[in-house]
Amino acid sequence: MEKAFTSVSAFSKCNEGRIKMAKTVLELQQITKSFTDKTKQTEVLKGIDFSINEGEFITLLGASGCGKTTLLRIIAGLESADTGSVLLEGEDITKKEPYLRDVNMVFQNYALFPHMTVAENIGYGLKTKKVPKKEIATKVQEMLELVQLEGYEKRMPDKLSGGQRQRVAIARAMINQPKVLLLDEPLGALDLKLRRQMQLELKRLQKKLNTTFIYITHDQEEAINMSDRIAVMHDGVFEQVGTPNEIYYQPETSYVASFVGNANLYHKADAVYAVRAESVLINETECTLDAVVIEKSFAGGQLRILFALSDGQKITASRFGIDYDLKVGEQAKIGWKEDSAVRVIANEN
Amino acid sequence: MKIKRKHSFSALLLPMYLFTILFVFLPIVYMIYISFMTRAEVWGFDTHVTLQNYMRILEPLYLDTFVRSLKLAFTTTVLVILIGYPFGYFMAKLSAKWKARMMMLMMIPFWTSSLVRLNGWVIVFQSNGVLDKILMGLGITTEPLKLLYSYPAVVFGMIYALCPFMILSVYSSVEKMDWSLLEAAVDLGANRRKAFFDITFKMTMPGLLSGVVLTFIPSMGLFFVADILGGSKVVLVGNIIQEQLTKGRNVPFAAALSVILMIMTSLIIALYRKIAGADANISGLG
Incomplete structure (x- = not known):
């Protein structure tokens, strides 16, 4: 042996x-x-x-x-x-x-x-x-x-x-x-x-x-x-x-950010930021972006609320529970804390 | 589920049962019946029960023929395995396009009567025939080989007639192989040879066995191969049965020979089923 x-x-x-x-x-x-x-x-x-x-x-x-x-x-x-x-x-x-x-x-x-x-x-x-x-x-x-x-x-x-x-x-x-x-x-x-x-x-x-x-x-x-x-x-x-x-x-690229845990990719000027759905805030003091609710769905124990920003970008927010106090078509302010947005290299296709 | 549906199925199977009874079962019973009768003066048989026909089979002349037939069937089967297994194996590993082409090439001969094809081999094998002319022309031989009407010629004819069955039956079982099993064996430390014998060969065994049955059993009865390529030199059980029926006009004796042949082939099928196991997924062989 x-x-x-x-x-x-x-x-x-x-x-x-x-x-x-x-x-x-x-x-x-x-x-x-x-x-x-x-x-x-x-x-x-x-x-x-x-x-x-x-x-x-x-x-x-x-x-x-x-x-x-x-x-x-x-x-x-x-x-x-x-x-x-x-x-x-x-x-x-x-x-x-x-x-x-x-x-x-x-x-x-x-x-x-x-x-x-x-x-x-x-x-x-x-x-x-x-x-x-x-x-x-x-x-x-x-x-x-x-x-x-x-x-x-x-x-x-x-x-x-x-x-x-x-x-x-x-x-x-x-x-x-x-x-x-x-x-x-x-x-x-x-x-x-x-x-x-x-x-x-x-x-x-x-x-x-x-x-x-x-x-x-x-x-x-x-x-x-x-x-x-x-x-x-x-x-x-x-x-x-x-x-x-x-x-x-800390995803390094936009592909990693979106593939692992479906992070939002927020484009601002030439930069791309990954923001996790659970970090997206709704109608709080940090919120500066105008958005409209376009879809709500319940999946994996979480409610996912899809927003459209005024420039057409789409952002998903997730909340626990099966409903949230916002209807489809309603206006809202959304945003996130500065440290929850991670700048990534853009390479998604 | 199965029990419920059984009823409607048996109704659908009725024509098959009728066919089998009329054209398989009754003729066999009739044949067994005749085998115990006495030969008539001119043609047919007299209804005198006798064991004489079976006693006669024990004569050395006929016993030898049975032994010879078995030997030939055995030789043929071994050679058919040696040729047919690799052939079927590699055919199954070809690309889809080449598989279809090979299948076509294998099928074309079946469109012609096997008697015509065997007579074609007579032209090839006879003294100063095609083969002799080529060999002598190339200077490989100096005189005719006298291949026709010899034992090797009969073996060749048997292989020629039966190899396609082995090839197709091996081919279909190799085609079903899951090659990741072979990769798993190699991954677990088996070299390619060991992996082949442990996995591929064992898993294609049912195909090989059904090929053996499809070769061994017909090769005991293909009297016309021995007739055409063996002349009167190679006499098999099939030839005796045919001769007793035609020239000998001894119908009861031919029947008795047939019964013995049938028992032998049944034993081989029983043996095959035992080896292949009761749950063998190769049905359709009785």
Whole structure:
């Protein structure tokens, strides 16, 4: 055995006494990738530079087609970059075969082997590494316990619910104790309630095993809930990398501001300011802008009031509750405190 | 749900049942009945019950023929797997445009009678035929190979006739493959070879098995292939049945041979179903 398999419980115990130390585990250098489709060439990744620390939970957040899945597949080795390098603990693995890389992936559709039982699925990674059968069985049991699927080892994947399949997929990847675990929208197929629950569980697992996670999602709430750092991807580049707080309260570009939490973009002279809907004040002393209510809607526990300013710009304000003392068509004064407007680079399309 | 709808369905299935009873079940019963009768002087049979026909099959001459037929079917099937599986596999991985073209190429021969096509191979294989002329012209051989009317020629004819079934059945199961499963296997440390055998091969097993059934069973009965390409040198069960019916005019004996052949093929289908499992998603094979 090249690497001794530390038992899960022992692993978590030593984890408790761990001193937090920023050690780079994965480094991406100038990654580019283009796809050619007949005559059209699309640049999917335009030079990604990034480094990830051990035990970090990183989320790649972006709309579909921003290149986040391609980046993940390049790290896994399922796709090769046109230029640039991937370094895993300092070793250049850019050209290394995917089956030799010490990273594992949780696929979007789970990709469970339909002809294998839950236990065989989870143990597959260890089987390919020729780990003795007895040891595999023990590890599989530990994993099943960890993802709360004890007693399901003999089931076939098609006899499981969506959430259970998800757990098997996670267990199958995590049993290998990869240096980095890649998760491609793993909760995308689950309903909202289950998704919330799995978010918490994933976070718990990640902390417990101290595995580095690179997590893909297009759901900003999920990203904010789970991540240590978020990388907002747009059009093949990282727009901004930062903690959920930084991304939410100090967006650097108008794309980040509007994608994460739907901030208002207020144009004044040549500058663009991001103002969160909850920071928009109505008929208070700071309010200086004339506005007309053009729409009211209730969503996500909040009432959203859409105003049109006299110059035609639209601003949304949000309030708790289901109604507010303003009717559609009514005039109002709106504004915001100076520090709740963040100047951003304009790049929204 | 299912129980409620069963009634209306069975009414719709009635013509199929009638057809099966009239044209499949009754003829088989009749054939089994004849197989216990005595041969008539001129044609047909006399209604004297006898086991003589079955006793005769135990004669070495006929037993050997059964063994030979099984061997040929086995050889044919193995070769058809070796050719048909890769063919079907790679065909399923072609682009949509090329898939359609390949499918067309595979279908065109079916528009011609297989007898005509087999006689085409006679022209190719006969002494100083097309193949010999090409090989001798190129200086690869110096004298005719005398390929026609030989065992290899019959095997070739069988492969030629049956390979498309294997190709299509493998093709359809490979086409249904979810390739992300293969990526998952590679991601979990399997090299491409291991991933192929652990995932792709296992998952396309039903296609391969139904291809085996579609090859093995007909290859025991395709008497005209042995007739046309094997001449009188290669005699299979199918040939004996045909000869007993025509030249030998021994209808009961032909019936008895057919019953044994039928039992053998039924056993193979039963074996196939056992391997493929009761819940195999490859129905339509009885």
